Amino acid sequence: xxxxxxxxxxxxxxxxxxxxxxxxxxxxxxxxxxxxxxxxxxxxxxxxxxxxxxxxxxxxxxxxxxxxxxxxxxxxxxxxxxxxxxxxxxxxxxxxxxxxxxxxxxxxxxxxxxxxxxxxxxxxxxxxxxxxxxxxxxxxxxxxxxxxxxxxxxxxxxxxxxxxxxxxxxxxxxxxxxxxxxxxxxxxxxxxxxxxxxxxxxxxxxxxxxxxxxxxxxxxxxxxxxxxxxxxxxxxxxxxxxxxxxxxxxxxxxxxxxxxxxxxxxxxxxxxxxxxxxxxxxxxxxxxxxxxxxxxxxxxxxxxxxxxxxxxxxxxxxxxxxxxxxxxxxxxxxxxxxxxxxxxxxxxxxxxxxxxxxx
Numbered sequence: 001x002x003x004x005x006x007x008x009x010x011x012x013x014x015x016x017x018x019x020x021x022x023x024x025x026x027x028x029x030x031x032x033x034x035x036x037x038x039x040x041x042x043x044x045x046x047x048x049x050x051x052x053x054x055x056x057x058x059x060x061x062x063x064x065x066x067x068x069x070x071x072x073x074x075x076x077x078x079x080x081x082x083x084x085x086x087x088x089x090x091x092x093x094x095x096x097x098x099x100x101x102x103x104x105x106x107x108x109x110x111x112x113x114x115x116x117x118x119x120x121x122x123x124x125x126x127x128x129x130x131x132x133x134x135x136x137x138x139x140x141x142x143x144x145x146x147x148x149x150x151x152x153x154x155x156x157x158x159x160x161x162x163x164x165x166x167x168x169x170x171x172x173x174x175x176x177x178x179x180x181x182x183x184x185x186x187x188x189x190x191x192x193x194x195x196x197x198x199x200x201x202x203x204x205x206x207x208x209x210x211x212x213x214x215x216x217x218x219x220x221x222x223x224x225x226x227x228x229x230x231x232x233x234x235x236x237x238x239x240x241x242x243x244x245x246x247x248x249x250x251x252x253x254x255x256x257x258x259x260x261x262x263x264x265x266x267x268x269x270x271x272x273x274x275x276x277x278x279x280x281x282x283x284x285x286x287x288x289x290x291x292x293x294x295x296x297x298x299x300x301x302x303x304x305x306x307x308x309x310x311x312x313x314x315x316x317x318x319x320x321x322x323x324x325x326x327x328x329x330x331x332x333x334x335x336x337x338x339x340x341x342x343x344x345x346x347x348x349x350x351x352x353x354x355x356x357x358x359x
Contacts, residue, residue, distance in 0.1 A: 004060040006104045007050035007171055010073040011096075014080070014202045015169060015255055021046045024254045026262035028245075029283040040259030050171040050251060052105075052286060059137065060103065068144065072096040076201055079158065085224045090152060097199060097209070098148035101174040102140050105249045105286055109326075111136040112290065116297040150192060153359055154209040155217020158226045159342065163234040166203030166255050168241045168262060170248035174199045177243065177333065191356060196343060198243055203255045206240055208342065213355035215346040229342060239338050241265055246279060246333050278332040282325035284318075289326065292319035 015023050025044035031037055059065065075092035079085060101107065111134070161167055175198040197209035207226075210217045220226065231237060245252050245266050252262050270276040282289065294300055295315045305311060 001053040002058050002061050003047075003051050003053055004055040004058070005049075005051040006055060006060060007100070007169075007173060008069045008073070009046050009049075010069055011076075011100075011173070012046045012049055012169070012253060014073075014076070015166075015200075015253060016046060017256055020256070022256055023049065024256055024259040024262060025049060026252050026259060026266060028248060028250050028252065028266060028280040031283065040263045042257050042259040044253075049253060050104075055105075055286075056103075056108075056137070059140075068095070068099075079226065080202055080205055085226070087222070087224060090220065090224055090226075091148070093207070094148040094151040095144060097151055097174055097197060097207075098143035099140060100199075101176065101197075102136075102143050104172045106172060108136050109286075109289055109293065111139060113293045113297070116293060116299050151197070151209060152221040153212070153219045153356075154192060154195075154197070155212050155215060156220040156226045157208040157210070157217070157342070158228045159206045159208060159240075160228060160230045161204045161206065161237055162230050162232045163237045165234050165237055165241075165261070166258060167200040167206050167237065168203075168244050168252060168254040168258070168265075169200045170244045170253060171251040172247050172249050173244065175243045175247045175333070177338065193356060194351075198240060200240070200244065210343065210346065211355075213352040214348055215343070216348060217346060231342065233341075236341060238265070239340050242269060242336075243333075243338055245269055246336055250281065273332060275328070277325040278328045281329035282322045284322045284325075288318070289322055292322040292326075295319050296323055 009021070012023055013021065022043045022045060024040060024042050026040035027038060072092045072095060075085070075089040076096070078089055079093065115135075177196040177198065178194050192211050194214050195209075195211050198206065200206045209220075212219055217227075242265060245262075246269065252266065254262050266279060269279045273279055284292070292315065295311050296319055300311055301308065
């Protein structure tokens with residue numbers, strides 16, 4: 001079996017000391033048998049981070065993916081060194097942001113749940129507004145090939161951290177956040193309207209993409225020079241770090257020696273929500289979450305499962321609680337107000353109508 005990394009090892013090395021494949025790690029759901037959370041690790045092997053056996057049937061460790069990752073990380077390193085970027089470099093970075101957003105566990109689970117829903121409603125009325133049945137692998141391929149190009153029409157800002165604390169990252173480092181209100185989390189658009197994207201690139205630098213129709217920013221396309229901003233306030237840096245913890249699936253990472261800081265951020269966030277599942281999510285493993293979605297949707301009945309009673313009992317005792325925790329975790333980012341000065345100071349008083357439709 002192949003150990004597949006849903007966050008590239010080459011990306012995580014941007015947070016490690018030169019020549020060392022270690023970072024700090026805090027597991028959001030890791031517990032001792034006595035129900036106490038395990039302490040963070042100050043030195044944790046990148047080889048073990050953000051990975052699962054046969055997570056994508058070898059796709060994430062295949063030759064094509066590895067070659068793409070190498071080109072992407074070289075483009076990011078060029079940016080971090082302060083050197084001039086080419087159009088290809090900008091394309092590589094946008095490709096990374098799009099592909100990485102979709103390659104993690106939460107996005108894969110979301111697609112599987114969406115497909116289960118489409119199975120249920122495939123014979124219903126067309127106006128049910130059910131998302132089309134699309135395979136996760138197909139979505140990844142689209143993002144890697146051409147879907148990322150739209151991101152280049154957002155406004156890009158490279159944030160340099162000049163405070164006394166580092167940027168951290170997670171097993172889902174690309175955070176999508178909305179600066180406008182929608183009726184509920186399911187009604188958010190598939191377009192980039194009102195969207196912010198935040199992704200740390202190292203302990204000292206982070207990339208922010210903002211929708212030009214909602215913020216006073218210029219499209220990155222066709223420029224190759226990225227606007228740079230320096231932030232000295234540690235409280236502002238901590239707001240970005242909080243976004244990483246809320247968006248994480250089950251792991252957060254930082255530079256060597258910062259394990260306690262990771263733990264402290266998570267614990268403070270837990271105190272700010274009604275219960276810790278909003279931040280930590282479910283302690284269930286990936287396969288148990290898949291099972292909960294499968295049974296909860298009723299698809300196992302349509303597939304002719306012969307163990308109906310056992311599956312229903314498991315769902316009542318365990319599966320339902322797993323999905324409830326997942327729901328809380330999904331809504332945490334939705335209800336969180338980051339209050340980032342860099343972002344709020346660029347908000348338009350009224351949207352720039354027609355920006356995306358006129359591209």
